[in-house]
Every structure is written in structure tokens, then in C-alpha cells.
Amino acid sequence: MTAISIGPLVFDGARFAAVVALLLFFLVVEIAARLQKGDAGRWAGIAVLAWTLGARTGFVIANWSAFTPHPLDALKLWQGGFLPAAGWAGGIAVLLLALLRRARGAALPLVLGGAVALAGHQAVIAALPPRPSVILPDLQLIALDGRGVQLGGRGWPVVLNLWATWCPPCRREMPMMTDLAANTPGVEFVFANQGEEAARIMAFLRDEKLPREGMIRDPHGRLMGALGAIGLPSTLVFDAKGRLVAAQTGEISRAALARMIAQATGE
Numbered sequence: 001m002t003a004i005s006i007g008p009l010v011f012d013g014a015r016f017a018a019v020v021a022l023l024l025f026f027l028v029v030e031i032a033a034r035l036q037k038g039d040a041g042r043w044a045g046i047a048v049l050a051w052t053l054g055a056r057t058g059f060v061i062a063n064w065s066a067f068t069p070h071p072l073d074a075l076k077l078w079q080g081g082f083l084p085a086a087g088w089a090g091g092i093a094v095l096l097l098a099l100l101r102r103a104r105g106a107a108l109p110l111v112l113g114g115a116v117a118l119a120g121h122q123a124v125i126a127a128l129p130p131r132p133s134v135i136l137p138d139l140q141l142i143a144l145d146g147r148g149v150q151l152g153g154r155g156w157p158v159v160l161n162l163w164a165t166w167c168p169p170c171r172r173e174m175p176m177m178t179d180l181a182a183n184t185p186g187v188e189f190v191f192a193n194q195g196e197e198a199a200r201i202m203a204f205l206r207d208e209k210l211p212r213e214g215m216i217r218d219p220h221g222r223l224m225g226a227l228g229a230i231g232l233p234s235t236l237v238f239d240a241k242g243r244l245v246a247a248q249t250g251e252i253s254r255a256a257l258a259r260m261i262a263q264a265t266g267e
Contacts, residue, residue, distance in 0.1 A: 073254055
């Protein structure tokens with residue numbers, strides 16, 4: 001998996017590249033603004049806001065079927081889900097507005113900042129190690145009632161979620177994940193708890209009114225080592241032959257997970 005750890009912080013590779021791009025944009029705009037003694041700093045914030053709103057709106061429109069039953073999910077920006085082309089359209093609109101208003105020294109810093117941010121983003125993406133070829137591990141784990149559960153060799157697409165009750169993003173995404181599991185025929189969802197006792201897991205499920213279907217225990221965290229996962233939650237989607245086709249570290253949105261499942265099923 002292409003996740004990056006910085007101290008206690010764990011980023012999905014794509015999200016880390018976005019953070020780097022954002023920091024570079026503000027840095028370059030600030031330096032250019034000071035050299036020109038202009039007001040580009042104020043326009044930089046407006047440009048980032050326009051990019052974010054444009055990219056999010058584009059993603060929501062492109063995945064409208066996933067957002068229609070749950071419209072408030074469109075506001076959950078922390079889950080990710082942005083369409084870069086729509087974001088750049090928003091940024092260009094701000095640049096044109098700055099030109100029309102003859103904002104003092106704003107246009108050139110915005111252009112330079114955008115160019116450096118884009119180059120930095122692409123450089124981080126290129127520097128990330130390629131995702132290794134991964135097969136769904138053939139490990140025996142434990143059901144909540146103590147039975148052994150064989151993970152590999154299922155013969156149909158599998159969504160594997162690594163989680164724990166102490167992990168806030170895991171707790172937030174679990175209702176969505178279990179709902180999607182109940183409404184996605186032909187795909188099996190496996191929720192592999194990392195390192196916790198059955199009693200604690202069942203108490204969490206009971207308190208949150210969540211189903212037990214697909215819940216298993218990985219008491220020694222063997223899956224994290226086998227899959228190269230370095231943070232929770234981690235969601236991995238395998239095709240019917242057990243080959244990894246998509247993965248994300250960190251909280252995931254319904255729309256993003258639906259797209260990953262479509263990759264595995266060929267739909």
C-alpha cells in the first residue's frame with residue numbers, strides 16, 4: 001500500500017501529495033507577494049477555497065448516484081473525493097477575477113504558486129513506490145464466536161477493512177461500510193478487527209447498533225504485516241481471483257469505495 005507515516009501521522013499517498021501541493025502553493029504565493037509587495041496572500045486563500053469547492057462539486061456530480069440517497073455525505077470533505085479538473089476550473093476563475101479587478105500583484109504569484117503546486121504534487125506521486133502485486137492472504141483468523149475463518153480462496157470480490165474500536169475514523173466509517181455491505185450483492189465485506197478481544201468488539205457493535213456479519217478478529221495484527229498496511233482504517237478491494245485492485249489508508253467515502261468496488265467487478 002502507498003501510505004506514508006510521519007511520526008504518529010499516517011497519510012494515504014494521494015492525500016500526502018495533496019498536502020505537499022497545498023503547502024507549496026501558499027509558500028510560493030507568499031514569497032512572490034512579498035517580492036512584489038502585492039496582496040496575493042489574500043487571493044491565495046480564495047483560490048484554494050474555489051479549487052476545493054470546484055473539485056468537490058465535480059466529484060459529487062460525477063458520483064451523483066452514490067450521493068443521492070445520502071446528500072449530507074457531500075459535506076464530509078475529510079473523507080476525500082475531489083475531481084482535480086473541476087478544481088482547476090475554480091482556481092482559474094479566481095485568477096480571472098483577480099485580473100478583472102486589477103488586484104495589485106496577485107496574478108503572477110497565483111500562476112507561479114499553481115504551477116509549483118502541480119509540479120510538486122506530480123513529483124510526490126511519481127516518487128511513491130509502485131503498489132506491489134498483492135494477493136488476498138490465505139490466513140486463518142477468528143470469528144466473533146471463536147470459530148476459525150479462512151480468509152483467502154473465496155472466489156468472488158472482497159472488500160477487506162482493517163479497523164479497531166479505538167480508531168475514530170474507523171468508528172465514523174463503519175455505519176456506511178456495513179450499510180454498503182448489505183446492499184452490494186456479489187461482493188463480500190470482511191471487517192478484520194486488529195488486536196482486540198471479542199467482548200470489546202461485540203460491545204461496540206451493540207452500542208452502535210451495527211450488524212455482526214463479516215466481523216472477524218485478527219488478534220495479532222498479522223494482516224497489517226502481510227498487506228503492508230501502516231495505519232487504520234485501511235480498506236483494500238480484491239477481485240474474484242484474490243488480486244488487490246484498489247486500496248486506501250484513512251477514512252473512505254461511500255462514493256470512493258463504490259468506485260473501488262466497480263474496479264474489482266469490472267462494472
